[in-house]
Amino acid sequence: MRDWLMQLRSAVYKERLLLQRDPHALMLLFAMPAAFILIMSLALQNQFGAASSSLLQGVAVDADQTDTSGHLIDRLGQQLDLQVLTADMDPGQLEAGLSRDGPVFLLRLGDGFGDAVEAGELAPATHLQLTLAPDIDAIRERLLMGALRESLARIQLEALFADRPAIRAELDIEPDAGLQVQYLHANSSRRPSAVQQSVPAWLVFAVFFIVIPLSNTMIRERELGMEKRLRTTPQGAGVALLGKLLPYFVVNQVQVVTMLLIGIYLVPAFGGEALSLAGVPTGGLVLMALSLSLAALGYGLLIAVFCRTTEQTTMLGGAGNIILAAIGGIMVPKFVMPDGLQTLSLVSPMSWGLDGLLVALLHGGGALAVLPYSAALAGFGIMALLLARTLQRRRSY
Amino acid sequence: MIQVEHVTHRYPGSATDALRDVSLRLPEGAVSGLLGPNGAGKSTLLAILTGALRHQSGSVRVAGLDPERAGALKTISALVPQDYAFYPTLSARENLHFFAGVYGMAAGRWRERLDFVTEVCGLSAVLDRRAETYSGGLKRRLNLAVGLLNEPRILYLDEPTVGIDAESRQVILNAINGLRRDGITLVYTSHYMEEVEAICDNVTVIDAGRVLASGPLADFLADFGETGLRLELKGPLKALERALSSWQVDWLSDGAVRLYNVDLTVLPAVQQAVAEAGGSILAMRFGPSRLEEVYLRLLHRRGPNARPERDTSALQTRN
Numbered sequence: 001m002r003d004w005l006m007q008l009r010s011a012v013y014k015e016r017l018l019l020q021r022d023p024h025a026l027m028l029l030f031a032m033p034a035a036f037i038l039i040m041s042l043a044l045q046n047q048f049g050a051a052s053s054s055l056l057q058g059v060a061v062d063a064d065q066t067d068t069s070g071h072l073i074d075r076l077g078q079q080l081d082l083q084v085l086t087a088d089m090d091p092g093q094l095e096a097g098l099s100r101d102g103p104v105f106l107l108r109l110g111d112g113f114g115d116a117v118e119a120g121e122l123a124p125a126t127h128l129q130l131t132l133a134p135d136i137d138a139i140r141e142r143l144l145m146g147a148l149r150e151s152l153a154r155i156q157l158e159a160l161f162a163d164r165p166a167i168r169a170e171l172d173i174e175p176d177a178g179l180q181v182q183y184l185h186a187n188s189s190r191r192p193s194a195v196q197q198s199v200p201a202w203l204v205f206a207v208f209f210i211v212i213p214l215s216n217t218m219i220r221e222r223e224l225g226m227e228k229r230l231r232t233t234p235q236g237a238g239v240a241l242l243g244k245l246l247p248y249f250v251v252n253q254v255q256v257v258t259m260l261l262i263g264i265y266l267v268p269a270f271g272g273e274a275l276s277l278a279g280v281p282t283g284g285l286v287l288m289a290l291s292l293s294l295a296a297l298g299y300g301l302l303i304a305v306f307c308r309t310t311e312q313t314t315m316l317g318g319a320g321n322i323i324l325a326a327i328g329g330i331m332v333p334k335f336v337m338p339d340g341l342q343t344l345s346l347v348s349p350m351s352w353g354l355d356g357l358l359v360a361l362l363h364g365g366g367a368l369a370v371l372p373y374s375a376a377l378a379g380f381g382i383m384a385l386l387l388a389r390t391l392q393r394r395r396s397y
Numbered sequence: 398m399i400q401v402e403h404v405t406h407r408y409p410g411s412a413t414d415a416l417r418d419v420s421l422r423l424p425e426g427a428v429s430g431l432l433g434p435n436g437a438g439k440s441t442l443l444a445i446l447t448g449a450l451r452h453q454s455g456s457v458r459v460a461g462l463d464p465e466r467a468g469a470l471k472t473i474s475a476l477v478p479q480d481y482a483f484y485p486t487l488s489a490r491e492n493l494h495f496f497a498g499v500y501g502m503a504a505g506r507w508r509e510r511l512d513f514v515t516e517v518c519g520l521s522a523v524l525d526r527r528a529e530t531y532s533g534g535l536k537r538r539l540n541l542a543v544g545l546l547n548e549p550r551i552l553y554l555d556e557p558t559v560g561i562d563a564e565s566r567q568v569i570l571n572a573i574n575g576l577r578r579d580g581i582t583l584v585y586t587s588h589y590m591e592e593v594e595a596i597c598d599n600v601t602v603i604d605a606g607r608v609l610a611s612g613p614l615a616d617f618l619a620d621f622g623e624t625g626l627r628l629e630l631k632g633p634l635k636a637l638e639r640a641l642s643s644w645q646v647d648w649l650s651d652g653a654v655r656l657y658n659v660d661l662t663v664l665p666a667v668q669q670a671v672a673e674a675g676g677s678i679l680a681m682r683f684g685p686s687r688l689e690e691v692y693l694r695l696l697h698r699r700g701p702n703a704r705p706e707r708d709t710s711a712l713q714t715r716n
Contacts, residue, residue: 225479
């Protein structure tokens, strides 16, 4: 028993030193996912941010210059980031400037727009013309059309009931005055921020990247002849394996804490919203962290047994991780994927990890709520470990 | 005593046996040289003796124990492999500390063994430097130091002096001589015949997985060697081969040739033949065969006038 513990302690000591002296592995495990969290949180801030003003930028050219045209532009301006230009601007030049990164639409209100609204005789090409950037995405186009229809309907109704003040006054009531909005979120008073969504995704990605340094050290040991030498010593295979996995397991847990701290402190320091853990039960997070690590370590061991060279492990481990991340909703949210890909995402352990962490971080799910996800991850990890051990035993000297 | 009886081993996917019906006995407390060309089966035999590889047939006993099953054997034996089998990004001290843990050494014994192996292997000055910065010779010394750490009673050395400088070779050979004086059983593989001849009590020659001969070195030389004339020649090889073809000769390494069944009276005729072939004699020695000569004859690595192979069965059972 004493020998067993000494062997384990010595294997952990050795593995810790090897990892400490591998700056590339540390970069891969900590710097890369930290950069991803920072960049993606800031990049998606507007996508997930509250009442974004720059989501839909556009230009309006008002050639009519009446109260009615001004009113339409005011109403649109309340919903969109709208720049109003005078009528003598060159429309061709304005159209050339439309792109997804700048103004995405050009709204032209022609001479006689106000009269046509009051008469109820709007002629599309003459009085109102909307030009869209060629690369506008479908979501922003729908948002724009919704805002435009709502504003147009409003001024048309106002024109219709202009001579009936009682009804006209009713139109000033805000339609959503009685609407309560609540986010299904651990901290329901606040909207889930971009960092709340990107930290879990890149945290899962980071944990799975343990596959590369783990499998590389194993291959290097084989190349150095250490594996053969250790077989001639009293150190058992189980102790050797445990001694190798334990330090990486600890590294995984440090990664989880580091990524959460980056979300809480570093992202806001760069102008993003902070990750909030208010109302998030610790049990769910801990269970997910443990099972994620088990799955990643099992996967890493399997890669190490399959591969012969460090080049193979880097390629197979790296490419495998990216594919699992791509289909697992890490890089592209699953809800934007077509049905077939969404079904395919079910095979990715990263998808199980991400779903479980979102349950914990967004829904405030505890240990019981994340149990299906953590059980799937743990099951995958244990199966991979057993398969790797079986294959390793069959390997010749 | 190391006893191997009819051991055969074939690696998965291989068409030939790595070891075929190998039987040998290596005495306790002696230095036994294991000789053979690359791929002969020496490393496979060492792997089986150390318990790292499971043999497929036959039986193996090391100190009366089966290496595959007796974990205790791993605490009294050690392997110094051909590879630099340690962690290059760790220092010698850190590598040795790791292996001390592997052998379950208590702190006091670890310190004592560290002092001993660093002294014997001449590593004191570089103990805290990363092993990746060492010269080839220092790496070989660290490889040996790891093997000596657990104070083994049986030590397997797989080409411990290959490709190193003279100083490091001397340090390693001194350490091996020290172990020999202490009565440690040593099994030693090397391609350096003069080393084997200098330190080994017994030799075993293996080729293509088979034992060609095995026994005490003195008997080996006496039974397989013959008195003859060794010449170191310079000149056109083909012409020299033709010129000496009337004698019974073995062509050795580096342009050396050995003439058998001759006495010194043949010398003027040989000198004339060499001169007529356009060559010259750089050095000559008359006397019994050296190990390298016997070894090469056993492996059929000889010139066109090779003599038929001798029956080795008597020597194999000498131990």
